[in-house]
Amino acid sequence: MSSVPAALDAELADLLGAGWRSDAAALAAHAGDGSRRTAMPLGVATPADRGQVAALVRACRRHRVAVVARGSATSSTGAALAGGAVAVSFARMARIREIRADDRVAVVEPGVRNGALQRALAAHGLFWPPDPASADDCTIGGNLACNAGGPHTVKYGASRDNVLGLVAVTGTGDLVTVGSATTKDATGYDLTHLIVGSEGTLALIVEATLKLAPVPAARASLRALYDDATAAAAAVARIMAQPATPAMLEFMDAASIRLAREVGGAKIAEAGALLLIEADGDAATLPHVLDALERAARGPGLRALERAADDAASARLWAARKALSHAQRAIAPAKLNEDVVVPVSRIPELVAGIEALAREFDIPIVAFGHAGNGNLHANILYDPDDTGQDARARAALPRLFALTLALGGTLSGEHGIGTAKREFMRDAFDAPTLAAMRAVKAALDPDGILNPGKVLPEP
């Protein structure tokens, strides 16, 4: 196993004190991520402030040693794997520096957990919109690095849409301050939104100024069952074409419904497709918003529509969606958990294509998720100990991406690329576009030390 050059080891120990470890326990604790892969880092740096981050990047650059930022490592793509690199933990940079309710702005360090921030903001009647399933664990730095989303994205946007400015350390070890604390900005190059979603390959975020939204006073839900995905997708298009934007608009295909019912025990009638639709607002407007959404949800192929006027009733409607997560684990020990996106009008073709792939490769694939954005989780369920099934799952994957791209879609809506989808970037972008991305990478990280081997394929 490789190790940190002795001179760098001494420099980092000197710089970081107890914040620099290379013992086996520390390395093992920072070896995995949500992709279930592992790769041993050379050492673990836990800087206390932005100055230490800049200094450690400069030191690593002098020694040509790679640097990989890690939040809570919930990434499902391998983006946080730090094999052969110095892993940077933001556990000591986890302060909420400021909440300015009048400006709807929070200034945070990268190690703050999403859930902890939401609890702090709730006291001000505010929230930060990105709401990934891992919210209790994942950090704001990780959310920004991967442009995390969640079900509320359809109304409130993903991470990139909810950040105003950043302080970050580039691959040269320089601290840059980009964006502003304002909601409108036409001043110079937008490096803020470039760094968001770059998965730690362009810069390490050391502070973020986040755009907040007011917590709605009330929520209510609808659950609509349709004959097939075509009817449900037409409803999605109708819902998105009228001005009452849903707070969530979630889809489940026939396989998901069957799995939730037969394995997950959800009380739900058989149907070809299902939409869960959430409205938010205040007590006066909410019933009208729900009416508008119900009108749009009604149409050819609708089988049943239930309305939940309060949180308890909503929870019953959403139980089917929750049952699905358990049911997936019950029938298969592993899944390839994708998050492809297509224009909403192409959802029926995506769902039909996924069904065809499941038949062709004789493997369960469920499709569900954020229909308002055309962002579906296509989970290929398999047993990694069954070599035949493992091979079939892996063979189905490139076909899923080819299908998505053929429908005018893109590889990832909220998980990012990491190592898992890196080779498919060649299919998503042409050679000149990948070359432009590589040129931007070289501009901010001239020696290629920031999270190498992620996002961009080799030329």
Place this chain on the structure above:
Amino acid sequence: MSSVPAALDAELADLLGAGWRSDAAALAAHAGDGSRRTAMPLGVATPADRGQVAALVRACRRHRVAVVARGSATSSTGAALAGGAVAVSFARMARIREIRADDRVAVVEPGVRNGALQRALAAHGLFWPPDPASADDCTIGGNLACNAGGPHTVKYGASRDNVLGLVAVTGTGDLVTVGSATTKDATGYDLTHLIVGSEGTLALIVEATLKLAPVPAARASLRALYDDATAAAAAVARIMAQPATPAMLEFMDAASIRLAREVGGAKIAEAGALLLIEADGDAATLPHVLDALERAARGPGLRALERAADDAASARLWAARKALSHAQRAIAPAKLNEDVVVPVSRIPELVAGIEALAREFDIPIVAFGHAGNGNLHANILYDPDDTGQDARARAALPRLFALTLALGGTLSGEHGIGTAKREFMRDAFDAPTLAAMRAVKAALDPDGILNPGKVLPEP
């Protein structure tokens, strides 16, 4: 006067035919922009398609001749001035290629005018949110290049927030295809939003995939008069802290109100500050949204509040804002038309600071505009033929920017930087951040041929 190298002249004539002109009439027609400055281009290229744009950039690069994209040249910052460069007109690339109502997406060429697009979209019940005052003239390419906004930005976002993907020609003459036609995207580097707002210095946009919004069924307005800017700004913060987002939230300071009344003839009581608040929605929800906005608008220092339930009544309320534009022209032949932005909580300090500058420099300055985003137009009114006044206006300008930056704001919310504010970029960003912007510029335009001398100051 310099001219195009003979070999390049021949190449471009061969490539573009009648789309290449260097006669005096063509040069003069492409010499000015909305900044009232002029600079003579070397020639005017009017390509018919993206292939011609790529070829002309490659040809200019070989000859080290600069290339400046021009829409309708309404820019007030000098961003479209093409002195000593080949000016590229998009007059022949002005087709709306596709409107996909189900996906709320339009695909357009850069030369399409904003107003023309809005009329085409209206037939589908959709609109593209950016609504600059120059909408009838200005082009989508220009809107994207400068990240144009307008009063609806507070609810719907500016140009950058309403574009999903671009096809663009970089400074190497390569065609790149960035982003996707989906509303959620975590696939690779976000070059889309980087190119937006870069004022033609990173790439020439040859096609844009725009995000559309449904036209609301109804609108209604409030006009609130306050004792002073502090009371009005507190109302802005209250309005933005509750979930019923206004469709517009416009501010006028005491000087603006006085000018609109005394010179513009607007029927309006004396007041220290004014807010114009627009709600949109459907017939059922609109009264409730207006109620919520009215509750938030009420508070200490409110003097009067009028409510307009229909378009005609709204037009009467907005007449004061319209009168202001005429009144400014009546009292001064010229203005330095700035668009600074501060966090909304700092609006009172900005307005007080502007009043102090007007006194100190003995020159009229009116402040009004997009309060929901903290984006105020600070117009310094002067007579350029009065040398004393001209000098005082120009001396007040750096102080306005210093004030804005000291309040945590930024130089421009919707006009951009161009040449007018280029030197002030040194105050807005520190040296490492400007160096990072220059590195990104060099990555996409290695020979510095795209709109040189704009946005970034010399190192």
